Amino acid sequence: MAHGWKNTSRESAITPETLYLNRRRLMAGGAAALGAGLVPGPGAAGPFDAATDPNSLNDITTYNNYYEFGLGKSDPSRYASALTTSPWTITVDGLVEDPGDYDLREILNGKTIEDRIYRLRCVEAWSMVIPWQGVELRDILADLRPLDGARYVHFETVLRPDEMRLPVGVIDWPYVESLRLDEARHPLTLLATGLYGRDLPNQNGAPIRLVVPWKYGFKSIKSIRRITFSETPIRTSWMKSAPNEYGYYANVNPQVDHPRWSQSSERVIGAGIFGNRRQTEMFNGYGDEVAGLYAGMDLRENF
Amino acid sequence: MHLAQDMNRLTRRVPTWLVWCLGMAPLTWLAWGLGLALQGQSGPLGVDPVKTLEHETGLLALQFLIAGLAVTPLRRFAGLNLIKFRRALGLIAFTYLLAHIATWAVLDVQAVSRVIEDLTSRTYIMVGMAGFLLLVPLAWTSRNTAIRRLGAVRWRRLHMLVYPAILLGGLHFVMSVKGWPVEPLAYLGAISFLLGLRLLPRRRHASV
Numbered sequence: 001m002a003h004g005w006k007n008t009s010r011e012s013a014i015t016p017e018t019l020y021l022n023r024r025r026l027m028a029g030g031a032a033a034l035g036a037g038l039v040p041g042p043g044a045a046g047p048f049d050a051a052t053d054p055n056s057l058n059d060i061t062t063y064n065n066y067y068e069f070g071l072g073k074s075d076p077s078r079y080a081s082a083l084t085t086s087p088w089t090i091t092v093d094g095l096v097e098d099p100g101d102y103d104l105r106e107i108l109n110g111k112t113i114e115d116r117i118y119r120l121r122c123v124e125a126w127s128m129v130i131p132w133q134g135v136e137l138r139d140i141l142a143d144l145r146p147l148d149g150a151r152y153v154h155f156e157t158v159l160r161p162d163e164m165r166l167p168v169g170v171i172d173w174p175y176v177e178s179l180r181l182d183e184a185r186h187p188l189t190l191l192a193t194g195l196y197g198r199d200l201p202n203q204n205g206a207p208i209r210l211v212v213p214w215k216y217g218f219k220s221i222k223s224i225r226r227i228t229f230s231e232t233p234i235r236t237s238w239m240k241s242a243p244n245e246y247g248y249y250a251n252v253n254p255q256v257d258h259p260r261w262s263q264s265s266e267r268v269i270g271a272g273i274f275g276n277r278r279q280t281e282m283f284n285g286y287g288d289e290v291a292g293l294y295a296g297m298d299l300r301e302n303f
Numbered sequence: 304m305h306l307a308q309d310m311n312r313l314t315r316r317v318p319t320w321l322v323w324c325l326g327m328a329p330l331t332w333l334a335w336g337l338g339l340a341l342q343g344q345s346g347p348l349g350v351d352p353v354k355t356l357e358h359e360t361g362l363l364a365l366q367f368l369i370a371g372l373a374v375t376p377l378r379r380f381a382g383l384n385l386i387k388f389r390r391a392l393g394l395i396a397f398t399y400l401l402a403h404i405a406t407w408a409v410l411d412v413q414a415v416s417r418v419i420e421d422l423t424s425r426t427y428i429m430v431g432m433a434g435f436l437l438l439v440p441l442a443w444t445s446r447n448t449a450i451r452r453l454g455a456v457r458w459r460r461l462h463m464l465v466y467p468a469i470l471l472g473g474l475h476f477v478m479s480v481k482g483w484p485v486e487p488l489a490y491l492g493a494i495s496f497l498l499g500l501r502l503l504p505r506r507r508h509a510s511v
Contacts, residue, residue, distance in 0.1 A: 059350045062349065073349070169483040170481060261425060272341075273353065274410075
């Protein structure tokens, strides 16, 4: 079931996988200074457009929303190192064949880890391009064997008051998210375990996080410690926090504005001061793949 | 009140230009960061320089406005006289507001159409802009000649516009964030507190 989607199959402006792999080889050779910003390194200037290149490791690992570690964008890179990510146990419960606690290694055993270069569009109207490594969620779900009645799958982020800062006033911890099962089974939906060819940094949701590229970033829950199958949806953390601003679906949609800002365009992180505005695409540019999931639905109503 | 008297003696010797220098230091630092970012270098403004500029200039404007708002209560309740710095505090705040708005319009939304869209459809931006507009006549009439021309009473009455303006500024901050985090609420709390102090009845012989 792996390899359900190829970066190269899209007309996307995002760097084709081959170029990325070339660049990775280059980086492995130690030629490129990682974190040096947009310029990939000596000799790596290639035919790709800087604005749609994968963001630098520095961008990706110092500009994060992981509110458990603070509300500032640089807080997670400063404080998330306190999180113990090994060993890691995921509790599987609800409408599932074999509920129980599973070691992460057990869950990932024998799975194909693949590269996925996705654009991450935050609900705050910025975006970056991230070269993930991970497994298709549907491969994991198949192993977990949800029961016939299951229609939704919920996720919970680990809650460790000793290791986290847990600011008050925004989110009712623990952070929870949810997908319709058909969304979860879509080949684009990834459980990421790494980025840029290395283990997922803590601030990016180590050791395992969801990546749903056609939805706003907050759906892609980090550091997952529970997976629950259910007949019914839940109110996710952001729905509870601000129901008029965040809906269950949270599909990227330039036509439906956030009450406080426009979603029609986005700031491209790492693209410099000027020329960093980009038109936001329906479903974040993944419409060909996922629009069918929402056929007949009013996406303004179901935002 | 010995401490206050000592402090007053000290502050009498502090020239206003020193306050200006201190007030402009963060702006210089931000401008330097912007310069680096414009050259494509990563600098003190971080990965998202535009957001950092927007946030820092707005925050500094609020901080200087709050400092200006604290001058009268400090004199009334602590005997500390900082009145000679108040104009500088207000104008420094206004300078940061200009930088804040320029960052938003030129570097962030980057288009007249989006500026208009924001100004007509986003409540928190309308609230912030209303606060700024209230401050324009105050900055305009900040010179001594303006005080003479208007007369002290009318000038003072006009400058009471700072009260609604700063309240709108605090509200703008609270409305601009997700949820109810502590920091913006603390700013709004400080503003409300300083405004509330002005509602306390004056003792009759206090100012004689």
